[in-house]
Amino acid sequence: MLRMRAIVIVLSVTSSAMAASNRVFVSGSGVDVGTCPITSPCRSFAYAYTRVSAGGEIIALNTAGYGAVTINQSVIIVAAPGATAFVSASSGTAITVSPAQTDTVTLRGLALSSTGGSDGIYFTAGLLNVENCIINGFANAGINFIASGVTTNPRLQVINSVIRNNNWGIIAMHFGTGTDGEGLPPGAAFVTIANSTFTGNGAPGLDARDNVRGAVSDSLFAGNLHGVAVASGSDHAVAIVSLDRCTLSRNLFGVSAGVGFQNPRGIVHIANCTVTMNSTGLNVAGPDGQILSQMSNSVFTNTVVGNIFSDGSPTGTYTAK
Amino acid sequence: MRTLTALIVWFVATSAVAASNRVFVSGSGLDIGTCPITAPCRSFSYAISQTAAGGEIIALDTAGYGVVTINFAVTIVAAPGATAFIAASSGNAITVNGGANDVVTLRGLALSGAPGAQYGVSFSSGPTLNVEKCIINGFDLAGIYVGRNSVEEPQVRVIDSVIRNGNTGIFVFQIMAGKLAFVTIANSAFTGNISGGVYADQSGRVVAVDSVFAGNYFGLSVTGFAEATRAEATLDRCTLSRNHLALGVGSSAMQQVDGIVRIANCRITGNDMGVNTGAAGQILSRISNSVLTNTIEGNGVDGSPTGTYAAK
Numbered sequence: 001m002l003r004m005r006a007i008v009i010v011l012s013v014t015s016s017a018m019a020a021s022n023r024v025f026v027s028g029s030g031v032d033v034g035t036c037p038i039t040s041p042c043r044s045f046a047y048a049y050t051r052v053s054a055g056g057e058i059i060a061l062n063t064a065g066y067g068a069v070t071i072n073q074s075v076i077i078v079a080a081p082g083a084t085a086f087v088s089a090s091s092g093t094a095i096t097v098s099p100a101q102t103d104t105v106t107l108r109g110l111a112l113s114s115t116g117g118s119d120g121i122y123f124t125a126g127l128l129n130v131e132n133c134i135i136n137g138f139a140n141a142g143i144n145f146i147a148s149g150v151t152t153n154p155r156l157q158v159i160n161s162v163i164r165n166n167n168w169g170i171i172a173m174h175f176g177t178g179t180d181g182e183g184l185p186p187g188a189a190f191v192t193i194a195n196s197t198f199t200g201n202g203a204p205g206l207d208a209r210d211n212v213r214g215a216v217s218d219s220l221f222a223g224n225l226h227g228v229a230v231a232s233g234s235d236h237a238v239a240i241v242s243l244d245r246c247t248l249s250r251n252l253f254g255v256s257a258g259v260g261f262q263n264p265r266g267i268v269h270i271a272n273c274t275v276t277m278n279s280t281g282l283n284v285a286g287p288d289g290q291i292l293s294q295m296s297n298s299v300f301t302n303t304v305v306g307n308i309f310s311d312g313s314p315t316g317t318y319t320a321k
Numbered sequence: 322m323r324t325l326t327a328l329i330v331w332f333v334a335t336s337a338v339a340a341s342n343r344v345f346v347s348g349s350g351l352d353i354g355t356c357p358i359t360a361p362c363r364s365f366s367y368a369i370s371q372t373a374a375g376g377e378i379i380a381l382d383t384a385g386y387g388v389v390t391i392n393f394a395v396t397i398v399a400a401p402g403a404t405a406f407i408a409a410s411s412g413n414a415i416t417v418n419g420g421a422n423d424v425v426t427l428r429g430l431a432l433s434g435a436p437g438a439q440y441g442v443s444f445s446s447g448p449t450l451n452v453e454k455c456i457i458n459g460f461d462l463a464g465i466y467v468g469r470n471s472v473e474e475p476q477v478r479v480i481d482s483v484i485r486n487g488n489t490g491i492f493v494f495q496i497m498a499g500k501l502a503f504v505t506i507a508n509s510a511f512t513g514n515i516s517g518g519v520y521a522d523q524s525g526r527v528v529a530v531d532s533v534f535a536g537n538y539f540g541l542s543v544t545g546f547a548e549a550t551r552a553e554a555t556l557d558r559c560t561l562s563r564n565h566l567a568l569g570v571g572s573s574a575m576q577q578v579d580g581i582v583r584i585a586n587c588r589i590t591g592n593d594m595g596v597n598t599g600a601a602g603q604i605l606s607r608i609s610n611s612v613l614t615n616t617i618e619g620n621g622v623d624g625s626p627t628g629t630y631a632a633k
């Protein structure tokens with residue numbers, strides 16, 4: 001009898017540990033027990049994460065702080081519209097995303113804030129979507145995207161988000177074998193940004209380093225050290241970023257290419273951008289820094305005027321197609 | 322007894338410094354304690370007394386939360402789905418008197434002025450003010466006032482906001498010689514302001530993109546007393562419609578007026594007057610290989626830019 005009871009207990013503990021659901025819920029009034037169904041939501045992202053199956057969703061039902069979480073499988077963490085799901089970090093990282101290279105992680109509607117934490121999101125591999133998020137006040141970076149030796153090119157996609165008052169807004173790099181040319185390196189770090197705002201970051205709003213390939217559209221960079229800085233730290237790992245319909249205002253430097261390292265290589269393509277009220281508008285340095293302006297039939301599309309000390313100029317052009 | 326007194330003193334001292342990084346307010350809250358999410362407070366003015374520098378005040382549900390004066394770095398935000406009102410019938414809805422390094426962020430608030438209310442937000446001191454997803458309606462003097470005579474060069478960023486039905490939407494100037502005051506505007510609307518949408522007076526600097534100026538007396542007015550103190554503005558992808566005067570540069574009643582506005586990809590239509598410059602005012606249209614990008618037509622009097630600036 002005793003043995004039977006022991007077996008039953010062991011069985012039930014084992015099976016509840018494995019009972020992961022496709023959709024789990026958290027609430028400010030929840031409790032971290034059980035499997036987090038909507039009828040009895042849990043309290044923290046970290047606990048709920050242990051109850052969600054790979055590829056499933058964690059849904060925050062109401063406004064509350066849900067705590068830091070480390071993610072290493074495909075998952076979606078989303079605040080129900082109308083709720084703000086806070087993650088506050090007093091040290092370290094608010095959300096660590098280091099899944100398998102083939103995993104997809106989506107964060108939607110979250111508000112990450114630091115009370116001494118270093119990174120809002122630390123991202124190393126896979127595909128990460130950041131949608132409708134606010135990332136504020138981190139001592140290091142809003143999003144720290146560091147890949148190393150990841151054979152499937154990791155991708156960061158930031159949409160409709162606000163990243164402010166951090167040191168770096170986003171810093172991205174992929175260490176490893178690069179390329180001297182402008183084609184895709186063996187290991188790139190892809191960054192796509194749309195409809196987002198980067199303000200008041202003490203370093204660059206977007207700092208694109210080794211092997212980054214970036215596309216930024218309809219976004220605002222204001223009051224940062226550099227709005228967008230593009231420069232690789234390695235001689236053979238050129239970073240390339242394309243800006244379209246972006247506004248860069250009141251940064252110390254609006255757009256910087258090839259600035260900051262010993263042999264920096266950085267290329268920026270700009271089209272339909274407004275660069276004004278910065279101390280310096282376009283800032284190119286280093287042996288291989290380039291800012292290329294879109295041109296078609298000798299027509300340019302960028303406004304670079306009204307910067308306080310110097311507007312600067314593109315170093316060359318690229319042809320619209 | 323002495324111990325008890327000491328204890329009370331200790332307790333008072335402790336509670337006075339017990340500021341939190343995140344405090345909450347609710348329409349059903351009470352202004353006591355430290356405003357945790359489990360016991361939210363009622364007003365912004367009480368909640369800010371419980372907030373640590375650099376912290377956040379979060380409005381949990383739709384209610385009026387009262388006027389507030391901010392004198393340190395703080396974020397005041399309405400949870401999405403809630404409208405956090407501040408109704409003012411005199412003075413300012415929000416007064417920002419920040420210190421030299423204080424960043425203040427207002428997000429998702431609805432400031433509403435009854436007759437007698439002066440400014441929606443008066444940004445009196447501090448380097449940086451973010452206004453995100455706010456509605457500022459009906460203030461007698463201005464929606465956002467950035468009038469300085471300071472060595473500090475303030476910057477205001479207005480994003481995804483609506484400023485309407487007041488006197489002036491945003492009024493910016495800097496009196497201190499050699500210093501400027503900056504406003505960045507994106508995805509915002511200025512409508513029905515009986516004086517103007519945005520008024521950049523001496524040494525003001527404004528950039529506005531993807532924004533609408535409609536039904537104001539003037540959409541954007543840029544002036545200054547002389548070249549040294551002129552204001553400048555840059556507009557890209559803006560629409561100015563149904564104003565009395567869409568774009569007025571150096572055209573106020575003042576004697577010596579000067580200002581520069583640069584425009585690209587803008588639509589200026591349906592106004593009584595499109596563009597208008599005073600003696601020293603300049604409206605420059607972006608040009609590249611003889612290609613211009615602005616639409617100025619269908620106004621009572623269209624007017625014309627005074628010159629061009631080169632695209633890069």
